[in-house]
Amino acid sequence: MPKRGKKYLETLQKIDKSTRYNFFDAVKIAIDASFTRFDETIDLAVRLGVDPRHADQMIRGSVVLPNGLGKEVKVLVFAKGEKEKEASEAGADFVGNDDLVEKIQGGWFEFDKAVATPDVMGSVGKIGRLLGPRGLMPNAKTGTVTFDVARAVDELKSGKIDFRVEKTGIVHVPMGKVSFGVEKLIENISTFMETLIRLKPPASKGSYLRGIVLSTTMGPGIKIDSVFVKDLIG
Numbered sequence: 001m002p003k004r005g006k007k008y009l010e011t012l013q014k015i016d017k018s019t020r021y022n023f024f025d026a027v028k029i030a031i032d033a034s035f036t037r038f039d040e041t042i043d044l045a046v047r048l049g050v051d052p053r054h055a056d057q058m059i060r061g062s063v064v065l066p067n068g069l070g071k072e073v074k075v076l077v078f079a080k081g082e083k084e085k086e087a088s089e090a091g092a093d094f095v096g097n098d099d100l101v102e103k104i105q106g107g108w109f110e111f112d113k114a115v116a117t118p119d120v121m122g123s124v125g126k127i128g129r130l131l132g133p134r135g136l137m138p139n140a141k142t143g144t145v146t147f148d149v150a151r152a153v154d155e156l157k158s159g160k161i162d163f164r165v166e167k168t169g170i171v172h173v174p175m176g177k178v179s180f181g182v183e184k185l186i187e188n189i190s191t192f193m194e195t196l197i198r199l200k201p202p203a204s205k206g207s208y209l210r211g212i213v214l215s216t217t218m219g220p221g222i223k224i225d226s227v228f229v230k231d232l233i234g
Contacts, residue, residue: 008035008220020225023232026214027185029222034178039070040216042175042185046196047211049204052165056203059171060164062142063195067184068159070177075156076100078116078124078138083149087115090150091157101127109134115144115152135162161192169210171196178216186232194233 014033021029027042034040050057076094077087078101087095094100094111097120104127114131116124116138124131124138131137138144142162146152163173175188200208209226 008218015220015222017223020223022228023186023189023214023224024182026222026224027182027189030214030216030219031178031182031185033219034216036216036218039177039179040218041070041177042180043215043217044173044175044189044192045211045213045215045221046171046173046193046209048165048169048171049206049208049210050165050169050201052167052169054203057201058165059196059199059201060141060162061195061199062160062162063192064155065159065161065176065188066191067176067180067188069161069174070180073113073156073159074111075153076111076114077149077153078114078120079149080117080120083117083147087149087153090153092149092153098123104130109136111136113144113156114138115146115149115156117147117149118145121145159188175214190232193229197229197233 014029030042048059050059052058074093075091077084077092078097079087079095080097084095092115101123114136118140121138128137139162140146143152143155143160144162161173163171165171173192175192176185180188197208207226209229212224212226212229213221214224215221
């Protein structure tokens, strides 16, 4: 077991490990218990009743959080012609094609998200092995391979997150910052949970939501009872 600091242990005392909280109380406790000098991120981990080894139980999606993530997102767009201009006008931080491919091949990764138009995916494919492991490869399933680059850039800048279930059946997602306050964080969590439930595969049997834990960047996990999801999303 790693040695925990005094402030972490003090925070742990505020959480009843035998209790599974509702979303509102869990968020409030996490905010009140935050002890760092920086604005911590609120993270959500959901354990699902799926087996990701089977294609028909793989959960993958994206959602635009109504209140964003509380941080600047640098967006890169692979495009050519008029779509380059469209991307720049939409607020993309970096726009190009072969020039950006070469730059990335040289070890440059100063961006958070990448978008590509379908007609340049041949070039982008050359660096798939570099982008993929970092979660930066454009993908049609998450709306980042598209000719509607203006919309894609706007969504990413506004707080769109991509997520997928891990091998252990868990989905990890950031929900915003402690400074957002309870109301905005609840709105973000509600939007995400609604999307996650909508993605439940028909092949999933039994309980779909098997465990929900909320935590801050440096704080302990707070267990949430899945029965409160219905109250959360209406």
